[in-house]
Amino acid sequence: MNAVLKKRNCFAALVFTASALSLFHGSVCADECPSEDFTQFLPAFSANAETQQRLTAMTVKSLVLKPTGEHGDFEPQTSGVNSAAFVYPLMVPVLTDKTDGVEVEKIDDSHVNVVDKRAGTSNIKIFNFSRQACWVLEGIEDWSISEEDLAVASKPDMSKAENxxxxxxxxxxxxxxxxxxxxTGELFEASLENYLCAAASGDPQASLNAASLSLSGMAPQLETEKVKGLFEAAATTLPEGAMSLSLFYCQGNNLSSQGPCQHPDQAEEALTQAARMGSAFAINALGRAFETGEFVTKDMSRAVACYQxxxxxxxxxxxAHLKRLNTQPAEALKASYCY
Structure with a gap:
């Protein structure tokens, strides 16, 4: 008798929630819902493929990153995907709601997001759950970038993996x-991790980008020796890399430093190296350093030579500097050599 009554109650619930039933697989009877408490539901849901498939909406709101234009830019694109197209399991088992690398965010009493960072910041997935007669997976956000969507070789001097x-x-x-x-924070962290990967063999541009991003405050800060090594690699061919190395010699791993230059000899040498690479910006900066004696050498004749x-x-x-100096005695404009 109880079994019959239970089936009738279940049938009544199904009829009452007909619109909800059109959204997900299987029955929503209480005896088939792992738990109404999400902290208990999540481990049960993630435990096996069958449970995940049964408690996934028929149409899932799917977010993926896709390229836009021809400049390597990506943006999130959202569409509805039939859940039958997915390969289960969708989620690696979560033993508890406090599993390392997994963040459970309660939006309200009926909506919860599970942020899964266990595969690293380059492969974050966010699972969106809503509460119907039971909790149901209704959305998946994939914040990874598929290799298929990348150019074959954007930098010929790099290996395929570094590219x-x-x-x-x-x-x-x-x-x-x-x-x-x-x-946003995780995206910058993923960017830094990938720049470091690309800089593994010493690529100057990747090295400069990694060191600069580390010092920007937008991504985790790398150790001082690591940043120094990256700037040194960047300085081999890039004038902006040598200029950055010069600044690093002065301020170290803290661009907000207001004290005197820590290593003026090395800073001047690096800036001179940048000027030798032909950068007008670096040559002007070297001239200013000679004029003010910012590093080691204070030499007005060399400053004028650099400005010219x-x-x-x-x-x-x-x-502008030369015009300013025109107001000074003629000997102040006597030029010698820049570098």
Missing amino acids: ICFQRAEAFRGLGGLEQYRL LAAKQGSKGSI
């Missing part, structure tokens, strides 16, 4: 820079 890392780093940094998404050289390359800063 993939560099492109992912650029895309994640672009997404984080928009500061529109709840994962940079001015020939169109440096507006150097042109």
Whole structure:
């Protein structure tokens, strides 16, 4: 008798929630719902493929990152996907709601998000649950970037793996820079991880980007020796890398430092190296350093020589410096050599 009554009650619930039933697999009878308490529901839901499939909406709101335009930019795109198209299990088992790498966010009494970072910040997934007659998985956000959506080789001097890392780093940094998404911090962290991957063999641009991002405060800060090594790799061919190395020698792993230059000899040498690479910006900066004695050498004749050289390359800063110096005695404009 109780069994019959239970089936009738279940049938009544099914009829009453007909619109809800059209959204997910199987029955929503109380005896088939692992728990109304989400902290107990989550371990049961994630335990096996069958349970996940049964308690997943028929149409799932799916967010994926896709390329836009021809500049390597990505943006999240959302669509409805039939749950039959998924390969189960969708989620790796979560033993408790306090599992390392898993964050449970309660939106309200009927909506909970599970942020899964166990595969790293480059492969974060967010599972959206809503409470019907039971908790139901209704959305999946995949914040990874598929290799299939990346260019074959954006930087010929890199290996395929480094190319993939560099492109992912650029895309994640672009997404984080928009500061529109709840994962902004994680996107910058993913960018740094991928720049480091791309810089593994010493690529100058990847090295510069990794060190700069580390010092930006937007991503985790790397150890001082690591940042120094990255800037040194960047300085081998990039004038902006050598200029960054010069600044690093002065301020160390803290760009907000207001004290005197910590290593003026090395800072001047690195800035001179940047100037030798032909950068008008670096040449102007070297001229200013000679004029003020910011590092080691204070030499007005060399400062004027640098300003004149940079001015020939169109440096507006150097042109302004030369005009300013025109108001001083003629001997102040006597030039020797820049570097």
